[in-house]
Amino acid sequence: MTATAHRPTSITPLLIPLLVGGLVAIALGVFGRVHTPTGFAVGPAGFSAALPMKVWLTTGAFVLAAVQVITAMSMWGRLGVSIPPAVHRWSGRLAFLLTIPVAFHCLYALGLQYDVPRVLAHSLLGCFFYGLFTTKMLVLPKRGTPGWTLPVIGGLAFTALVCLWITSSFWFFTTIGFKV
Template identity: 40%
Template sequence: MAETVDTADRKSIAIPLGAFAAGAVVALLLGVFSKVHDPTLDGTTTLGFNDVRDMKVVVSTVIGVLAVGQLVGALWIYGKLGIKAPSWLGTAHRASGALALLLAVFVGYHCIWAFGFQTGTTAHGYEVPARAIVHEVLACMVFGAVVVKVVAVRSRRAPGWFLPIAGGLLFSLLIVVVLTSAGWYIDEKGWPS
């Protein structure tokens, strides 16, 4: 009997380990592609804003608001707020999560395609600040964390701690990425026009 329980425990821990490994590969591949890709504004859109950066700031701010909504929704669904969650909350939580992911892919595409992964001194002669490098690394990690979160949501055999850890990781990365981009931009230059 003890051997059966031990085997089941190892099998369940394999799910988060596999998910974290797959997420790390996704993040690494995005980072490598971003670094070797020749950045260009071709193939990007501004959605009517003055430039790509202004558009990304606004959309990233929306992603940040949706991420906070995801955290509140998850806490509410799992009874951590002390009030009963309405029946529609699960559907709203999934829909807003899907929208946040769709917007993150949209912004990520524009970041990678237009700017790439910049380190050192750019072709225009300016030194890339540490904030931008941290942003680039963590932004790649966001998409790896999405892989981990999707596995956590879909797996029925994973340990109970896996979903809150995966969700917390994705939330934390999203918030730091938004703060190191849109937050910084708004603080330095104000709200885009």
């Protein structure tokens, strides 16, 4: 049977991954809100301060997320050129790893902030992104999911990361400049 011969229409296999992803997003938001921010979390090794570190790591994740979209399109036969699936897997792994110190610093040092609309949007998008990422990782090994599952969840994760980049790195570059 080919991959396109039978597309299940049931979303039942998605319920647990969606529930767990939603719980991750909510747990991060609750932790970020109730945790007393320390003001410091991660040493900015190689950077002048924590903010430039976060900006450049997020920019790296943003670039790798674009690689994710291109390689996913190749894997789904949308480009007419074949890119090895390993490029997709490794660009995703590296993008995720780049977000870890950023998220840790944001949650531990700053918490979920709501006094500035841009920062509130950024905080909520961060929680949403990690919820989507969790959902995507739980859906990957599942068989019997609708054909639109990975493109939609992956597209939402990409969109969330782009919006995170806009509300952080783009803001930094246009307001403060290109500091390292």
